[in-house]
Amino acid sequence: MLENKDQSRTSIGELGEFGLIDHLTKHFTVTQASTLKSIGDDAAVLDFGSKKVVISTDLLIEGVHFDLAYMPLKHLGYKAVVANVSDICAMNATPTQITVSIAVSNRFPLEALEELFAGITSASKFYGVDVIGGDTTSSQKGLIISITAIGEANLEDIVYRNGAQATDLLVVSGDIGAAYMGLQILEREKQVFQVNPNNQPDLEPYTYLIERQLKPEARRDLKELFEKLELKPTSMIDVSDGLSSEVMHLCKQSGVGCNLYEEKIPVDPQLINVCEEFNIDITTIALSGGEDYELLFTIKMEDYGKIKANPNFTVIGHMTQESEGMHLVTRANTKIQLKARGWNALED
Amino acid sequence: MLENKDQSRTSIGELGEFGLIDHLTKHFTVTQASTLKSIGDDAAVLDFGSKKVVISTDLLIEGVHFDLAYMPLKHLGYKAVVANVSDICAMNATPTQITVSIAVSNRFPLEALEELFAGITSASKFYGVDVIGGDTTSSQKGLIISITAIGEANLEDIVYRNGAQATDLLVVSGDIGAAYMGLQILEREKQVFQVNPNNQPDLEPYTYLIERQLKPEARRDLKELFEKLELKPTSMIDVSDGLSSEVMHLCKQSGVGCNLYEEKIPVDPQLINVCEEFNIDITTIALSGGEDYELLFTIKMEDYGKIKANPNFTVIGHMTQESEGMHLVTRANTKIQLKARGWNALED
Incomplete structure (x- = not known):
C-alpha cells in the first residue's frame, strides 16, 4: 500500500x-x-x-x-x-x-x-x-x-532453548494474543472496504490490538532488566508463532514436560472485549495467535522472588518431568494436552 | 527439474x-x-x-x-x-x-x-x-x-574494493565468459527440446561451458596461494555480474581509472569455438557475461614478479588516474569507454 x-x-x-x-x-x-x-x-x-x-x-x-x-x-x-x-x-x-x-x-x-x-x-x-x-x-x-x-x-x-529443568517456572513478558486479534480486525475491515469503499471504520476500540499487529516491538529491554535483577533464564524463545507452539519448543528441546495455567496467561483488557465481540475463545487466540514478539522463558524456582513484583513478567506455569507430558490446565482445572496450533506457513 | x-x-x-x-x-x-x-x-x-x-x-x-x-x-x-x-x-x-x-x-x-x-x-x-x-x-x-x-x-x-592505486596492475584468475556462454547453449537446447522433445542433443563440444554454468566453483584456493606468494591484493571483487561491471566497481570505489586490454582477457579455447559457431563477439561475452566466480584484483606494480609465471593469473590491464577514465583498449589499439553491460536483474 x-x-x-x-x-x-x-x-x-x-x-x-x-x-x-x-x-x-x-x-x-x-x-x-x-x-x-x-x-x-x-x-x-x-x-x-x-x-x-x-x-x-x-x-x-x-x-x-x-x-x-x-x-x-x-x-x-x-x-x-x-x-x-x-x-x-x-x-x-x-x-x-x-x-x-x-x-x-x-x-x-x-x-x-x-x-x-x-x-x-x-x-x-x-x-x-x-x-x-x-x-x-x-x-x-x-x-x-x-x-x-x-x-x-x-x-x-547466552540463553538457549534447551536449558529448562523439570521444576523451573515458565514466565512470559508483556501480554499475549493481541497481535493476532489485530490482524483479524484488519481483515474484517478489508472485507468491509471491498463491499463499501466509502465506509469510514471506527478503529478506536481496537487501537492497541492494531498497533500490536502493525507496529510490534522486540523486547530488547529485557537483557538489561535481567542483568539488573541478577537473573539468568534457563531457557528462552520469542513468541512469534504462538504461545502453545513456543512452549512446546522449550519442552522438547529441554527434554521436559510442563503445566501451563489458562487463568495465568496475561491478556490485554481490549483483547477480552474484542474476543467477546467476535465471539472467539480468548485462550485459543492466546495459545495459537502469533507475532507478539514477547519473550517466553524459564527460571529456577528459587529465582521467583526476583520477578514476583515485576509488571513486565507473568508466571504462567512450571516445567515437569518429560514423562508427564505438556498440558494446559484449564480454569475448570482439567488437563488437556498442548497442541502446536500456531501459524504454519506450509499448511494448505 | x-x-x-x-x-x-x-x-x-x-x-x-x-x-x-x-x-x-x-x-x-x-x-x-x-x-x-x-x-x-x-x-x-x-x-x-x-x-x-x-x-x-x-x-x-x-x-x-x-x-x-x-x-x-x-x-x-x-x-x-x-x-x-x-x-x-x-x-x-x-x-x-x-x-x-x-x-x-x-x-x-x-x-x-x-x-x-x-x-x-x-x-x-x-x-x-x-x-x-x-x-x-x-x-x-x-x-x-x-x-x-x-x-x-x-x-x-582483508581486501576491500576501494584500495586500488593509479599505477596498480589489474589481474584476473582463471578464464572469463564461459559460464554465460554455457547458459546460451542451455537456452538453445531448451528451445530445441520444446520443438522436438525426442531430439538428443550432442553437448560434447560444450562440456566446459556448461559445467561453468551449472557447477561453478568459488576461488577459495586463492587466499592460501596469496599467502604462499606473499602477495596482498590492493583491491578485490568476484566476477559475478560481468568483468566490465566489476572493473568499474573497483575503479569507482578506489577513485581511479583503468586501461583494460582486450587481447589480454583470458578465455577458454572452447569459448572461442562456440562464439564462432554462434557468431557472437567474444569480447562482448567476456565483458558482459557473468557468473564466472573468478576473482578480479589489483596488485602493486612491484609485485608483478610474484604472479608473472603463475598459470592461475592473467594481468589484463592497469589502473590510471581517475581523470583518465575507464577504458577498454581494443586489439586495434583504439580506446573505448567501459560500460557496465553486466547482468541487471531489474531491467525490463
Whole structure:
C-alpha cells in the first residue's frame, strides 16, 4: 500500500540494480563500533573482539506473511526488522547489525520501496542496529524480504532453548494474543472496504490490538532488566508463532514436560472485549495467535522472588518431568494436552 | 527439474514447517570450531576469538536468476552456496558458515527440496562451511533462495574494493565468459527440446561451458596461494555480474581509472569455438557475461614478479588516474569507454 497514491512514480528499472541499492541505502549510517565495513563491498566486516556472534535469518513473502492491502509498507519494513531483532533478543544477546535483501516485481514504483526502507531505517535507528548489506533484485510476483540479524553476547549470558529443568517456572513478558486479534480486525475491515469503499471504520476500540499487529516491538529491554535483577533464564524463545507452539519448543528441546495455567496467561483488557465481540475463545487466540514478539522463558524456582513484583513478567506455569507430558490446565482445572496450533506457513 | 520424475511424491504441507526443517537439515554436520550453536534455536552462535567476521547475503528468485527447465535442483543448491562463498573469498577471508532460507510454492514435492538440499550439503562439505540456520516457508510463486555467508579473517588480510592505486596492475584468475556462454547453449537446447522433445542433443563440444554454468566453483584456493606468494591484493571483487561491471566497481570505489586490454582477457579455447559457431563477439561475452566466480584484483606494480609465471593469473590491464577514465583498449589499439553491460536483474 502506497500512502501517497497521487505522487508521480519512478520505475525502478530506470535506476538499475546498483542505482537502486545506492538510492535506498544512502540513509543508513554506522553507529556500532563493531561495524568495521558496511554496505559497498562483497561482504561486511564485523569485529566482536572476545564477544560471541549471534546470527538469525528470516524470509517474508507477500501473500504468505503479509498482505499489503492493510499493511502499509513503512510498517512492514519496521516489523520485518523487529521480527529479526526479536530472535537475537531471545538468545539474551544484543542486536548489532542486519542485512536486508528484497525482491520486487515491476508493479512496485521506487516510492513504494522508499516507504519500505523508511520503515527499515526507523526500526534500525530505534534498535541501534546498523544495516550492513543486502541484495536487491526483481521478483516474478510480489514483494520478498529476507533479513539476517547479527548480535553479540558474552558466552556466559547466552540463553538457549534447551536449558529448562523439570521444576523451573515458565514466565512470559508483556501480554499475549493481541497481535493476532489485530490482524483479524484488519481483515474484517478489508472485507468491509471491498463491499463499501466509502465506509469510514471506527478503529478506536481496537487501537492497541492494531498497533500490536502493525507496529510490534522486540523486547530488547529485557537483557538489561535481567542483568539488573541478577537473573539468568534457563531457557528462552520469542513468541512469534504462538504461545502453545513456543512452549512446546522449550519442552522438547529441554527434554521436559510442563503445566501451563489458562487463568495465568496475561491478556490485554481490549483483547477480552474484542474476543467477546467476535465471539472467539480468548485462550485459543492466546495459545495459537502469533507475532507478539514477547519473550517466553524459564527460571529456577528459587529465582521467583526476583520477578514476583515485576509488571513486565507473568508466571504462567512450571516445567515437569518429560514423562508427564505438556498440558494446559484449564480454569475448570482439567488437563488437556498442548497442541502446536500456531501459524504454519506450509499448511494448505 | 526433478531428476527422478517417476518417484512417488510427498507433499511438503504434510510435514509442516518444523517437520520440513528437521527433515531437510538433519544431514548438516558441524565441522567449524567457531560454530558454538547451529540450527535449532532463535539464532546461531559463533566465536571468532580475535578474528574479524565477514558477512555477505544473496537472494535468488526462480525465473529471474535461474530457470529450472535446465538447472537441476541439485546444481542450483550447489551454485547458490558457491555464489555466496565467492563473496567471502573476494574479501580474502575464509568462508566458515552459511544460513539457508527457502520459500517454495506447493508445486514442489518434498523430493525436489531434497535434491536442492543435497546440492547445498555437497557444496557446504566441499567448501568446509557449516549450515547454521535459516528459514523455510511457502511462496505464492516459484522457488526463492536466500543465503547469508559468514567468514573469518585477520584484519590485516582483508581486501576491500576501494584500495586500488593509479599505477596498480589489474589481474584476473582463471578464464572469463564461459559460464554465460554455457547458459546460451542451455537456452538453445531448451528451445530445441520444446520443438522436438525426442531430439538428443550432442553437448560434447560444450562440456566446459556448461559445467561453468551449472557447477561453478568459488576461488577459495586463492587466499592460501596469496599467502604462499606473499602477495596482498590492493583491491578485490568476484566476477559475478560481468568483468566490465566489476572493473568499474573497483575503479569507482578506489577513485581511479583503468586501461583494460582486450587481447589480454583470458578465455577458454572452447569459448572461442562456440562464439564462432554462434557468431557472437567474444569480447562482448567476456565483458558482459557473468557468473564466472573468478576473482578480479589489483596488485602493486612491484609485485608483478610474484604472479608473472603463475598459470592461475592473467594481468589484463592497469589502473590510471581517475581523470583518465575507464577504458577498454581494443586489439586495434583504439580506446573505448567501459560500460557496465553486466547482468541487471531489474531491467525490463
